[in-house]
Amino acid sequence: MPDNVIQLIGKEWMLVTAGDESSFNTMTASWGGMGYIWERPSTFIFIRDTRYTYQFLQLHESFTLSFFNEKYRNALRICGTMSGRNTDKVKEAGLTPLETPSGLMSFEEARMIIECKKMFIQELDYANLAEPYKSKIMEEAYKNEPSKHQMFISEIVNIWIKK
Template structure:
């Protein structure tokens, strides 16, 4: 399948359903060494005069190491026919199994930024890390949020500048 680069202004979607309901894969690394994980928490917006994404990753996730060690990461979005693939990528650790193979996804490397996305994705955002921040429980103004962290394994938030948007050609 072919992906074409489009301008960010051409995007037409609801970010609340795209991320919160449909999910995404966060991927970092190069074609020879990468990992991916399913995520349903994140955001899209504009800060520091740049279009950005934010995503959060718990410390025990194998993908976090790849995001930390690489300059770029991707967010890949799929049609609902790939829901089981995203479930596999969320259930298994790439440290223990080849979940990309289990999910029957085909990794591709972006030629310009040398980062990985998936051939089956409808939409890909290629991002450059520009900021990170650990979630600090003392900063919760609504203390009930801490209920999401019974193991006290607080996320690290990454903000990435969206450098390139790829859309699967119909």
């Protein structure tokens, strides 16, 4: 993979998409990473259980992570601020749904698509945050409200790069 993963996810963002051609949802994310676990190339992402996309992640064994050029930054903003529960945010963002050869959903405009198969899901327990991060993270990221993120560790099964 030709990219700096920290820059790619944390600064350029990604779309997490789950479901199939008949029904899917996507959301912008900037929490996650890639590495190697259980002898498999892997991704890890964190999704709040209140997000509409979370329901699709629970129902399907696989999903995609899609990465875009900077000219799609506004599309990623739309997908990160609108809910697919009551809006066709894909249409609003001007993106074109694309079914991968594996039957997963992504977008024609993506420059890179990573297909992921779930291996492990766990709720983050914020009681385990270490100081001095605990207070700061709870205040900055959650505004001291209880909110649950699920961690999804997934095997990378395909990477598609647009030429």
